[in-house]
Amino acid sequence: MKRLSLLIGLLVVMGLLVTACRPRGPETIKIGLNAELTGGVPVVGASCKNGAELAVEEINNAGGLEVGGKKYKIELLIEDNEDKAESAAAAAQKLNAAGVLLMIGPNASRNAIPAAEVAEANKMPMISPWSTNPKTTIDAATGQPKKYVMRACFIDDFQGVVAAKFAITELGSKKPAVLYDVASEYNKGIAEIFKRTMEENGIQVVAFESYTTGDKDFSAQLTKIIQSGADSLFLPNYYTEVPLQVQQAHKLGFTGVIFGSDSWGAAELIDLCGPDCEGYFFTTHYAADIATPKAQAFIKAYEAKYGKTPDDVAALTYDAFGLAFQAIQAAGKIDREAVNQALHNIARYEGVTGIMQFKGTGDPVKSAVVLQIKGGKFVYYSTAQP
Amino acid sequence: MQTLVQQVLNALQLGSVYALIALGYTMVYGIITLINFAHGDIFMVSTYVAFFVGTALMSQLLRLPGIVVFVLTVLAAMFATALLAVLIERFAYKPLRQAPRVSAVITALGVGLFLENFTLATIGPDPRFLPKFFPVVTFTMGGVAFSNIQIIIIAVSAVVMLLLDTIVRRTMVGMAMRAVSWDKFTAPLMGVPVDRIISITFAIGASIAAIGGTLFGMVYTVDPYMGIRIGWWAFISAVVGGIGNIRGAMIGGYILGFVEIFTPVILPASTYRDFVAFSLLLVLLIFRPYGILGRPVAQKV
Secondary structure (H helix, E strand, O other): OHHHHHHHHHHHHHHHHHHHHOOOOOOEEEEEEEEOOOOOOHHHHHHHHHHHHHHHHHHHHOOOEEEOOEEEEEEEEEEEOOOOHHHHHHHHHHHHHOOOOEEEOOOOHHHHHHHHHHHHHOOOOEEEOOOOOHHHOEOOOOOOEOOOEEEOOOOHHHHHHHHHHHHHHOOOOOOEEEEEEOOOHHHHHHHHHHHHHHHHOOOOOOEEEEEOOOOOOOHHHHHHHHHOOOOEEEEOOOOOOHHHHHHHHHHOOOOOEEEEOHHHOOHHHHHHHHHHHOOOEEEEOOOHHHOOHHHHHHHHHHHHHHOOOOOHHHHHHHHHHHHHHHHHHHHOOOOHHHHHHHHHHOOEEEEOOEEEEEOOOOOEEOOEEEEEEEOOEEEEEEEEOO | OHHHHHHHHHHHHHHHHHHHHHHHHHHHHHHHOOOOOOHHHHHHHHHHHHHHHHHHHHHOOOOOOHHHHHHHHHHHHHHHHHHHHHHHHHHHHHHHOOOOHHHHHHHHHHHHHHHHHHHHHHHOOOOEOOOOOOOOOEEEEOOEEEEHHHHHHHHHHHHHHHHHHHHHHHOHHHHHHHHHHHOOOOHHHHOOOHHHHHHHHHHHHHHHHHHHHHHHHHHOOEOOOHHHHHHHHHHHHHHHHOOOOHHHHHHHHHHHHHHHHHHHHHOOOHHHHHHHHHHHHHHHHHHOOOOOOOOOOOOOO
C-alpha cells in the first residue's frame, strides 16, 4: 500500500513537471511542404524545396511572422511524394497528422489532385504552386470549387488557349500535331484544350497522339505525326521526356517548329536536349529576364543562396508562401478555418510571378509569358494577358 | 509503304533491346528454373556504369576516337555488370537453391528493389543521356529516315545473339550449360562444375544486358526506374518465345518490339499497348503454355 501511494505520488509529480514544461500555445507555426523530391520530375521537387526554404528563412531571419501581436517562427515540414498519386495523398495525410497549419504543394497535377482530396476531407488549407489542371481546385463530383484548395499559378484552360493562339498568330501553323502523356492529368488536360481551341479557330489538329508516363520510345507516334504532314508539334510534357521526344522527332526527319508548356521550364531541359531544342518556344509563368523589382530581389536572393537562376516552380512556391504568410497575418490567429477564410479573402496579390487576382475561387487570374530557348537560355518572347 | 518500312525499323531497334534483356531471363531460368526479377534492374545498373565510364573517357584529354571509347565503355559495363550478377547469385540466390522456388523469386524481387533504391539514393533521380560517342547522322532513303545509331543497335544486337547462339551450341561451356539445364543432378556426376557453370550463366546473361544497356543509353535517357517496365517487357518476351529457350527469347524480343510499335499504328492509341502485349501472352499461354519454341516438360516427381 505504501509502495502504491509512493508510485501515485511520483506519477503526480511527473505529471506536474510535464504540464509545467508544456508551452502555453505554440511558439512556432508548422507549414507542410508536399514536393516531388524523387520520381519522374525531381528538379520540380528540388526547386520547390529551394523556394520554400528561402521564403521561410527570410521570415525567420526577420524574427518570425507577427500574428496577433506575437512573433512566431515558421517550422517547415517537408514530405517527399515520390511523384506518385498515392504517395502524394499519403504525404498529405502525414502532414495533416503532424498538425500543420496549411500545406504547400504538390506541384504536378497528377499528385496535386489526390492530395487536394485529402486536404479537403481534413479541412487543411492547401496551396499548390504549380498544378495547372482545373481539377485541382474543382470538385469533380459537384463541379463546385473546393473550399480549402488554392493555387499560385494560372490554369490549363488559359494556358492551352495561349499556346493555341501563339501557334496560330506567331507560328502561322496550319497543320498542328500534338503528342501528350495520356496517363498524366496535366498533359492530357492541356492537350485537349489546345485541340479544342484550334478547332474553334477553324484549324484541324492533324495528329493527336498519346503515350504513357515513363515511355522512352515515341518513334511509332512520331512516325505517324510526320506522315500526317504536320508543320508544328505541341509537346505539353514534362522536361524529362521532352528532350527524348524532340531528338527522336529530329532523327525521324521532323523539320517543323516544336513548342510546349510550363512543364518545359527547368534548366535541365536544356542540358538534356542540347542544340536540338534551340529556337523552340513554351508558355510559362514568369520570365527571369524581364522581372519586376520584387522579382529581382527574389532572383538575387535565390542566386546568392543556391547559385542558380530560380525557375518557375521556385518562384511560384515562393509566391505560395507569400500568400500563406499574408493570410496567416490577416487571420490574426493560428487556426486553419481562419487562415482558410483569410486566403479566400485575398483579392489581389503582387508576387514575384506577377499580379494575381482572385475572383472568389482558388484560381488566380494572371498573365502568361512565352519564352524561347536561345543560346542555351530561356529568353522572354511575348506576354499573353488573360 | 514508307511509313511501314519506317515503323519496321523502329520496331527492330526496340525489339533488339528487348531481345538482349530477354536472353538474361531465359538463360537463368533455363539453368536453375529461377525467374530473376532483378534482371531489369541489373540492366539499369549497366546503363549507369556505361554512363559514368563513357563520361569519364569522353571528358579526359585522351582524345580517343569515339569508336574506341564506345568499345571500352561496353566492355567496362559488361565486366561490372557480370561481376554484380555473379555476386547477387552467390549471396542472394545460392543459399536458397534448395529452398522452395517462391522464396528465390521473392528474393529476386527484393534484390531488384534494392538496386533501384540504392541507385536512387546514391546517384539521384535525374534522368541522363550517355555522352555522344559519335555524331548522330540521319540518312533518308526513299522517304525512310534512319540514323547510324539505329543501325549500330540493330547490327550489334544481331551479332551478339549469333555469338551467344554459337557459344551455347558449339563450345564446352555451352555444352555444360545445356547439361546442367537438362539434369542438374546427373551433370555433376559427369564432372560438370555446376556452381561455376551457374555463375558463368549469370555473368553471360548480365553482360548481354550490359550491351543492351549501353545501346539503350545511346538513344534513350537513363534513370533509376527504367529497369522496371523494360524488365517486364523483356520477361514477357522470354515467356512468349518459350522461357528457357535462347532462340525463343530472341524471337520473343522482336515480337514485343513489333507489338509496342504497331499498337498505336493499328489501334487508335498507344494506351492499348500493355493490353495487347498481355493479351498476346494470355492467348499464347492457353494454346502453347511452353511458348513459341519451348518444349513441353513433364514434371518430374
